[in-house]
Amino acid sequence: MRFPSSPGPYRAAIAGTGAIADAHARAIAGSGGRASLVAVADVDPGRATSFAGRWRGGQAGPAAYASLTELLAAQEVDLVHVCTPPGLHTPLALECLEAGVTALIEKPPTLSLAEFDTLAEAESRSTAHVATVLQHRFGAGALRLRRLAGAGELGRPLLATCDTQWYRDEAYYAVPWRGTWESEGGGPTMGHGIHQFDLLLSVLGPWSEVTAVAARQARPVDTEDVSAAIVTFENGAIATVVNSVLSPRQTSALRFDYERATVEVEHLYGYTDDDWKVTPAPGHEDVAGLWKPEGPGAASGHDDWFTAVLDALDDGQAPPVTSTDTRRTMEFIAALYASAFTGERVRAGQIAPGSPFALRMDGTGAPWEHRRTK
Numbered sequence: 109m110r111f112p113s114s115p116g117p118y119r120a121a122i123a124g125t126g127a128i129a130d131a132h133a134r135a136i137a138g139s140g141g142r143a144s145l146v147a148v149a150d151v152d153p154g155r156a157t158s159f160a161g162r163w164r165g166g167q168a169g170p171a172a173y174a175s176l177t178e179l180l181a182a183q184e185v186d187l188v189h190v191c192t193p194p195g196l197h198t199p200l201a202l203e204c205l206e207a208g209v210t211a212l213i214e215k216p217p218t219l220s221l222a223e224f225d226t227l228a229e230a231e232s233r234s235t236a237h238v239a240t241v242l243q244h245r246f247g248a249g250a251l252r253l254r255r256l257a258g259a260g261e262l263g264r265p266l267l268a269t270c271d272t273q274w275y276r277d278e279a280y281y282a283v284p285w286r287g288t289w290e291s292e293g294g295g296p297t298m299g300h301g302i303h304q305f306d307l308l309l310s311v312l313g314p315w316s317e318v319t320a321v322a323a324r325q326a327r328p329v330d331t332e333d334v335s336a337a338i339v340t341f342e343n344g345a346i347a348t349v350v351n352s353v354l355s356p357r358q359t360s361a362l363r364f365d366y367e368r369a370t371v372e373v374e375h376l377y378g379y380t381d382d383d384w385k386v387t388p389a390p391g392h393e394d395v396a397g398l399w400k401p402e403g404p405g406a407a408s409g410h411d412d413w414f415t416a417v418l419d420a421l422d423d424g425q426a427p428p429v430t431s432t433d434t435r436r437t438m439e440f441i442a443a444l445y446a447s448a449f450t451g452e453r454v455r456a457g458q459i460a461p462g463s464p465f466a467l468r469m470d471g472t473g474a475p476w477e478h479r480r481t482k
């Protein structure tokens with residue numbers, strides 16, 4: 109593990125050079141010299157080599173390996189961006205932590221709450237950290253909302269809605285790792301809505317109870333393709349959460365009704381300041397003046413998240429999204445599935461280690477256990 113006083117940029121590597129890896133390479137390249145991409149690994153060596161060629165940056169370029177094990181044996185690195193399919197996240201992150209290297213894992217970080225606890229436990233024994241990529245916490249609008257809400261400027265949070273209504277066709281699910289509990293951990297709750305309700309949780313704080321439904325309506329998958337939940341928070345706020353891959357008019361929309369204003373954002377895969385809207389409550393028109401956008405800027409994404417990671421590392425802190433914060437989101441997902449599949453309301457802390465919903469997100473089993481077409 110590198111210490112903040114070490115000279116030179118953080119030495120970063122990427123494991124898994126598929127679709128999302130470019131966003132990570134771009135964030136590293138755009139870090140203003142604070143980090144450099146020194147190596148990549150992929151079980152498809154041709155893909156690793158061509159990815160390394162694409163991200164040479166005019167110099168020797170990153171070295172390419174056929175496995176993370178080979179990469180860690182050959183290179184001294186500070187950070188590994190884990191960009192493989194979800195089922196590989198835990199073993200690869202454990203390998204990093206054992207080598208004293210910080211693992212930055214793409215969402216969903218693990219397949220289950222129990223796997224996540226294994227990672228957090230390994231982190232507690234390591235000099236390095238484990239963090240999750242949940243980039244929408246770090247756009248300017250989200251930072252501003254948390255700052256104003258935390259300072260009490262908006263009054264009490266009363267109600268929120270959090271809608272991930274995306275559209276994924278059958279071709280999307282032809283990729284072998286998608287759509288099964290064993291390889292993806294869950295459906296749109298685990299893989300898509302996580303972006304939005306993680307932001308919701310980062311704003312409203314600890315949740316206390318979840319009541320949910322989940323269904324497989326239309327896609328040829330083992331998992332759900334839609335879920336909906338009602339959530340209560342320790343601060344008294346209530347929220348609804350919808351996670352769908354069946355929605356032809358796509359949106360990612362969050363709305364927070366505070367005593368003094370409604371604050372809302374609507375986008376698809378990344379928001380700018382233009383996507384936020386503040387509506388003051390009667391008699392609280394001054395709140396509009398507190399919301400000072402910095403201009404459209406870049407959309408929330410991997411760049412903002414990676415800047416926050418580097419800032420934390422420079423300060424000797426655990427990088428975001430930390431294991432403590434991620435666990436709250438992973439426990440929320442486990443509780444949502446537990447409520448949907450048992451018909452019970454589920455409280456925070458109720459899913460004990462060893463319970464079926466800690467071990468697998470489908471716990472005691474989805475009611476549609478048998479695959480329809482796959």
Ligand SMILES: NC(=O)c1ccc[n+]([C@@H]2O[C@H](COP(=O)([O-])OP(=O)(O)OC[C@H]3O[C@@H](n4cnc5c(N)ncnc54)[C@H](O)[C@@H]3O)[C@@H](O)[C@H]2O)c1
Binds near residue numbers: 194299
């Ligand atoms: N944060 C976001 O906005 C966002 C967006 C898309 C995907 N993701 C997440 O990123 C992860 C990867 O998704 P993707 O769409 O890039 O997948 P992908 O299938 O396009 O790429 C995965 C790559 O990992 C490689 N791989 C598999 N096993 C490996 C191993 N043991 N070691 C090294 N490489 C290995 C594969 O060969 C492939 O090149 C998933 O967890 C996904 O949910 C996040």
